[in-house]
Amino acid sequence: MTTTDLVTVANRRSLDRSRLKRLFTRPEIGALVAAIAVLVFFSVYTGQFFSLPGAGVWLESASTFGIMAVAVALLMIGGEFDLSSGVMTGFTALIVGVLTTHYGLNIWVAVVIALIVALGVGALNGYLVMKTGLPSFIVTLGTFFVLAGIDLALTKVITGQVSIQGMTQVPLYDSIQPVFGSSVEIGGGNFYVSVLWWVAVTVVATWVLLRTRAGNWIFAVGGAQTAARQIGVPVLKTKIGLFMTTAGAGWLVGMISLFRTSTVQANTGVGQEFIYIICAVVGGCLLTGGFGSAIGAALGALIYGMTFQGITFAQWDTNWLRTFLGAMLLGAVFLNHWVRIRAGGGSR
Amino acid sequence: MSTEAPAAAPQTPTASAVPLIEARDIGKRYGSVRALGGVSTVVKAGEVTCVLGDNGAGKSTFIKILAGSHQQSDGELLIDGTPTHFSSPRAALDAGIATVYQDLAVVPLMPVWRNFFLGSEPTTGAGPFRKLDVKQMKATTFTELDNMGIRLRDVDQPIGTLSGGERQCVAIARAVYFGARVLILDEPTAALGVKQSGVVLRYIARARDRGLGVVFITHNPHHAYPIGDRFMLLQRGESLGTFPKSEISLEELTGMMAGGAELETLAHELARSGGSAAEVARELRAEVDALPTDTASAQSPAESPAAAAASAEPDAR
Numbered sequence: 001m002t003t004t005d006l007v008t009v010a011n012r013r014s015l016d017r018s019r020l021k022r023l024f025t026r027p028e029i030g031a032l033v034a035a036i037a038v039l040v041f042f043s044v045y046t047g048q049f050f051s052l053p054g055a056g057v058w059l060e061s062a063s064t065f066g067i068m069a070v071a072v073a074l075l076m077i078g079g080e081f082d083l084s085s086g087v088m089t090g091f092t093a094l095i096v097g098v099l100t101t102h103y104g105l106n107i108w109v110a111v112v113i114a115l116i117v118a119l120g121v122g123a124l125n126g127y128l129v130m131k132t133g134l135p136s137f138i139v140t141l142g143t144f145f146v147l148a149g150i151d152l153a154l155t156k157v158i159t160g161q162v163s164i165q166g167m168t169q170v171p172l173y174d175s176i177q178p179v180f181g182s183s184v185e186i187g188g189g190n191f192y193v194s195v196l197w198w199v200a201v202t203v204v205a206t207w208v209l210l211r212t213r214a215g216n217w218i219f220a221v222g223g224a225q226t227a228a229r230q231i232g233v234p235v236l237k238t239k240i241g242l243f244m245t246t247a248g249a250g251w252l253v254g255m256i257s258l259f260r261t262s263t264v265q266a267n268t269g270v271g272q273e274f275i276y277i278i279c280a281v282v283g284g285c286l287l288t289g290g291f292g293s294a295i296g297a298a299l300g301a302l303i304y305g306m307t308f309q310g311i312t313f314a315q316w317d318t319n320w321l322r323t324f325l326g327a328m329l330l331g332a333v334f335l336n337h338w339v340r341i342r343a344g345g346g347s348r
Numbered sequence: 349m350s351t352e353a354p355a356a357a358p359q360t361p362t363a364s365a366v367p368l369i370e371a372r373d374i375g376k377r378y379g380s381v382r383a384l385g386g387v388s389t390v391v392k393a394g395e396v397t398c399v400l401g402d403n404g405a406g407k408s409t410f411i412k413i414l415a416g417s418h419q420q421s422d423g424e425l426l427i428d429g430t431p432t433h434f435s436s437p438r439a440a441l442d443a444g445i446a447t448v449y450q451d452l453a454v455v456p457l458m459p460v461w462r463n464f465f466l467g468s469e470p471t472t473g474a475g476p477f478r479k480l481d482v483k484q485m486k487a488t489t490f491t492e493l494d495n496m497g498i499r500l501r502d503v504d505q506p507i508g509t510l511s512g513g514e515r516q517c518v519a520i521a522r523a524v525y526f527g528a529r530v531l532i533l534d535e536p537t538a539a540l541g542v543k544q545s546g547v548v549l550r551y552i553a554r555a556r557d558r559g560l561g562v563v564f565i566t567h568n569p570h571h572a573y574p575i576g577d578r579f580m581l582l583q584r585g586e587s588l589g590t591f592p593k594s595e596i597s598l599e600e601l602t603g604m605m606a607g608g609a610e611l612e613t614l615a616h617e618l619a620r621s622g623g624s625a626a627e628v629a630r631e632l633r634a635e636v637d638a639l640p641t642d643t644a645s646a647q648s649p650a651e652s653p654a655a656a657a658a659s660a661e662p663d664a665r
Contacts, residue, residue: 211479213469216458220466223455230453232467290457 027284028296030335034282034328035299035306042310049313056189062305063198064089064253066298068272069279070198070205071249073297076280077209078242079222079289080129080136083273084121084144088250090268091147092118093258094155097164107172115251121147122247126240148270155266162266167258180252181259194256198298201249205294218242223290278325279304282332291336303328366429367392368530368561369414369445375422376409384409385422387587389580391530391561396552398572399565400605401582407565410582411532414563415447416440444529450538452519456508460500461489463507464522488525496521496551513544517551524555531555532563537571549575569605573598581605 043050049058068085075082092114099110125143129136156162167173183192209215217238220228229235250269258264281287282303283296304325311318367390375385384406391397401407412418413425416434424431427443434440437447454463462485470481489503498517500510507515516536523531533552537545552575556562566572572579579596581588581604588604619633 207479211482213471213480216462216466216469216480219458219462220455223457224453227451227453227455228466230449286457290455 027291027293027336028299029284030332031283031296031299031303035303038303038306038310042306042313046310046313049310052187052189054189054309054313056186056191058305058309059195060190060192060305061309062302063192063194064256065272065275065279065304066198066301067194067201067249067253067256068246068276069283069297069301070201070294071246072273072276073280073283073285073292073294074205074209074218075242075246076277076285076287077222077289077292078218078239079225080239080242081140081277082122082125082243082246083137083140084125084147085140085246085250085276086269086271086273087144087147087151088118088121088247088269089254089257089272090151090264090266090270091121092251092254093264093268094151094164094266096255096258097167097264098155098158100170101164101166102158107170107176111176111255114254115248118247118251118254119244122244123240125247126243129243130236130239144273148267151268152266164264167262173262177259177262179259180255181262192260194260197252197256198301201252202294202298209294214238214241219290221289275304275325278329281336282328284332284336286336287333365393367426368428369563370426370429371414371423372426373423374410374413374420374425376413376418377421382585384413384582384585385587387423387580387582389578389587389590391563392577393529393561394556394559395577396556396562396564396575398576398579399563399582400567400569400572400579400601402567402605404584405582406585407567407582408534409585411447411534411563411565414440414445414530414532416445444527445532446523446526446528446530447532448516448519448523448534448536450534450536452515454507454515454519457506459504460493460507460510460518461486461503464489464492464503464518464525468526492521492525493518496524496554498551511544512540513547516540516548520551520555524558524560528560530561530563532565534565535567536564537566537568545571567605569598569601573601 039050048054068089072082072085095114095117096107096110099105099113100107105113121143125136125140128134128139132139152162155164178193180193180197183190185191209218217228217233220231220233221235221238225235254264254269257268279300280292280297281300283293283298283300285292285297307324308318308321311321311324369391371387371389374387376383387406387410389397389399399407399410409418413420413434416437416439419433419435425434426432427445432443434443440447455466458466461482465485465488470484471478472481473479486503490500493500493503496517498514498521507518510518520531520533520536536548536552540548549571552562552564556575564572564576573593576593578590578592579601580590581601591601619630
């Protein structure tokens with residue numbers, strides 16, 4: 001043992017030297033550099049951007065995308081996609097809206113029911129993907145369209161409209177609204193509680209990924225599923241848990257948008273699932289799984305929020321946002337591909 | 349299997365000790381199809397038992413029985429002298445039999461230390477704050493690999509950046525650390541170059557020296573001979589017998605592996621067809637003649653002229 005210890009000490013120097021190199025192969029480095037670049041650009045280009053009122057606007061915009069991007073990133077590291085994540089935000093908000101305004105259910109009970117339904121759909125997604133062996137892309141594309149159809153058709157059948165009205169008149173609305181939709185004014189800027197949710201979700205996700213057994217399993221099932229199974233990782237449990245996490249995040253974002261605006265449209269969230277995936281990829285997640293970071297995904301959402309509002313502040317045509325996002329995505333994919341080759345991970 | 353479990357205490361190999369594994373006339377049938385039959389061999393602590401055979405010879409059926417993926421349908425499998433049927437790979441693992449498969453069961457993009465403990469991670473703390481014992485995991489990985497003679501610059505590097513041989517060694521070190529008494533290695537050198545194969549053979553020797561019983565499956569007699577203590581040959585699901593190293597030379601082993609009799613038959617057939625094939629046939633015959641005659645003829649099929657010489661293996665069809 002003594003000889004081994006001596007060897008360990010002798011090796012310490014080279015360990016320190018590689019630490020700097022390792023920093024540059026972290027998945028979130030690219031997103032961090034890009035976020036700083038976007039921040040500096042719009043701060044210089046427009047007056048309002050780098051101010052408390054301005055920050056309140058772009059942080060609010062980034063927060064809901066950030067919560068979803070972090071959950072989607074965990075799922076992508078686990079090797080799967082969830083295309084139903086966007087529509088889930090509208091689905092859960094509509095459940096609460098319909099149950100309270102139309103059926104007069106207690107609003108707290110309705111919120112809990114929406115969570116249970118969301119987790120159920122998430123578990124179903126995971127179960128179908130694992131039991132059929134089909135790509136999650138196809139399975140969740142199915143649930144996406146099923147939910148989108150239900151959102152529109154059922155809402156119209158029950159309420160006769162395609163949006164929920166009169167949420168503020170629901171009893172106890174004021175008791176739950178601050179949890180998801182409150183804001184504080186700091187230096188003339190409005191800061192929403194959703195920013196706190198975003199930070200909390202990012203911190204918890206990072207801790208789970210890097211410091212728990214579950215995190216180890218998420219990397220393993222995404223990186224090499226067969227190997228993970230051979231070595232005793234509970235693959236089914238891990239994957240279903242990931243789909244439920246994404247659905248749970250969809251519920252949280254659904255509640256945030258419902259209680260911030262006190263209304264919800266039947267088509268809320270449709271099309272946003274791709275933005276979550278873009279944020280996660282810009283944040284360093286590999287499309288093939290097994291590599292990525294929650295902080296990176298949060299930074300990806302921050303880039304999205306800053307660009308979205310920055311373009312508005314600069315009074316450009318907001319349609320340019322999509323072009324910018326597409327370019328970011330391609331750049332990120334090339335960068336990730338390069339990192340992956342360097343890391344030597346050939347087969348999935 | 350406890351995550352704190354240190355490696356099994358080294359056992360001194362003695363000839364009189366009960367073998368870790370003893371196979372007595374083991375066979376496997378799928379319905380009426382006989383996939384494996386008549387396999388008898390022993391695995392002793394501190395010794396290497398080599399299982400040799402060509403593709404489809406029944407090597408993988410045999411190791412699957414040892415590893416608990418399949419159950420034998422004939423014969424007896426004795427673990428520490430007790431007849432056993434493994435119900436699952438887990439049961440074999442609990443008996444201290446660890447299998448390192450060809451694909452190694454590692455996740456390329458994950459750091460070496462995470463791979464080392466994957467599925468059996470040690471944790472500290474309680475309840476929702478239970479977390480990985482990262483410090484201990486990294487230190488143990490480094491020490492265990494160092495004990496196997498693998499000097500890593502950094503246990504944090506993705507395991508995919510290691511060479512094939514090094515990855516194989518990490519998988520072996522992992523099995524040893526988690527209490528394996530018997531190590532089954534499925535073609536560990538098959539995908540490796542000459543140099544890397546040498547590295548892996550050295551680690552097999554180290555595992556043996558630490559008192560493990562090793563089952564080394566290969567189709568390469570040149571890899572098996574230097575390290576093996578006994579050699580079990582399989583051909584078309586039948587055992588050609590188990591030979592201690594003292595009773596067989598590398599040439600004889602190679603001859604039996606190459607199927608000298610089959611080459612001879614082939615040479616015969618090609619010669620009859622004549623033409624350009626005759627050239628090949630002459631070369632083949634020259635090769636057959638170069639083989640030691642006793643092993644070459646020992647398994648000759650009946651139609652071969654050489655079969656007139658004492659045929660010790662009537663059912664080598």
